[in-house]
Amino acid sequence: YPVILGGAALTRAYVEQDLHEIYEGEVRYARDAFEGLRLMDALMGVKRGVPGAELPPLKQRRVAKRDTPMQVAEPEVGGRSDTAVDNPVPTPPFWGTRVVKGIPLKDYASWLDANALFKGQWGLKDAETIATDGRPRLRGWLDRLHTDGLLEAAVVYGYFPCVSKGDDLIILDDNGSERTRFTFPRQRRGRRLCLADFFRPEESGETDVVGLQVVTVGSKIGEATAKLFES
Structure with a gap:
């Protein structure tokens, strides 16, 4: 079966070189959903014998693969990092949670990273294409999202008492007992920072x-979105 992989933790070279070498079927990397759809169209075209249908060439590695694994030094031994522990503890505006519903699109549309959208998601590379195609298309989508009421933005937020222990952040209840805890990774060397x-x-x-x-x-x-993918 063909496999399409993507995501921030993977690279095209790793998927289309390393993984391709150990998997008998087709393995391809998709930067986003749009590239994934193009790959699916190509795969189906090849399967159905459509004239001219073919998959794009595999990504070639620019840097030669190491013949021997890189030696990784053992992590430094130590406990908590040197992060200050005497900063004033802020006073929250309230304790517990609050819910906010019906947040208007205009309140958060300006936070959209248009550059990442145009270049990273829509694949528009030059300023002229962004100006003539990207920005009008974005305005059209924002208008549609507003007119059709497709976004129902809401947030639950709050403030909670807590303490840290090692790599854990312990959330406390009103009586000071443990409610839950989050365990965070710690840097293996250097300052050995951890969110806790x-x-x-x-x-x-x-x-x-x-x-x-x-x-x-x-x-x-x-x-x-599901209807768009079906059409």
């Missing part, structure tokens, strides 16, 4: 505060 280091350690006897949030744009946009 930026909160008061449990042994300090002080309680810190952490802000958390969960956002959504609702289900309508997913349904509309």
Whole structure:
């Protein structure tokens, strides 16, 4: 079966060279959903025997692959990093959670990274194409999203008491008991930073505060996107 892979953790050379060598079928890299669709069209064309249908050539590695694995030094031994633990603990505006629904598109549309959209997602490389095609297309989509009410932006956010212990951030309840904990990775060398280091350690006897949030744009946009892929 053909396999299409993508995502920030993978590179085209790794997928189309290293993985291609160990998998008997076709393995291709897709930078985004649009490239994935083009690959699917090509795969189906080849399968159906469509004249001229073919897959793009595999990515060739620019740097020769190492014959021997690179030696990695053992991580330095140590505990907490040198992050300061005496910064003032902020006072939150409230404790617990709050829900905000019905956030207007105009309130967050300006935060869109247009450069990443035009070049990274839509594949528009030069300024002229972006000006004549990208920006009008973006305005059209924003107008449609607003007119059709496809985005139902909402957020749940809040502030919680917490302490840190090693690599863990421990979220406390109102009585000071553990509610849950998050374990974060620590740098293997250098300052050996970990996100937990930026909160008061449990042994300090002080309680810190952490802000958390969960956002959504609702289900309508997913349904509309599914219809586009089906068409």
